[in-house]
Amino acid sequence: xxxxxxxxxxxxxxxxxxxxxxxxxxxxxxxxxxxxxxxxxxxxxxxxxxxxxxxxxxxxxxxxxxxxx
Numbered sequence: 001x002x003x004x005x006x007x008x009x010x011x012x013x014x015x016x017x018x019x020x021x022x023x024x025x026x027x028x029x030x031x032x033x034x035x036x037x038x039x040x041x042x043x044x045x046x047x048x049x050x051x052x053x054x055x056x057x058x059x060x061x062x063x064x065x066x067x068x069x
Contacts, residue, residue: 002049005060006041008034021045023058 004027008019017037020028029044031037048054 002045004045007060008037022060023056024048024054025057
């Protein structure tokens with residue numbers, strides 16, 4: 001069992017959720033709901049893992065709130 005952290009954003013123009021795994025080339029997808037996005041990400045990651053374990057190019061650390069003004 002592998003666990004990956006995905007970054008998820010919502011696009012107001014398309015009303016789609018977009019997700020990607022930082023540093024995991026090709027591990028990105030979209031969906032109309034969070035559940036659909038989750039299923040799509042699982043599918044694309046499983047497909048990418050068929051080629052073997054990836055060497056992640058970066059590692060997700062976290063988020064920060066930046067106050068300006």
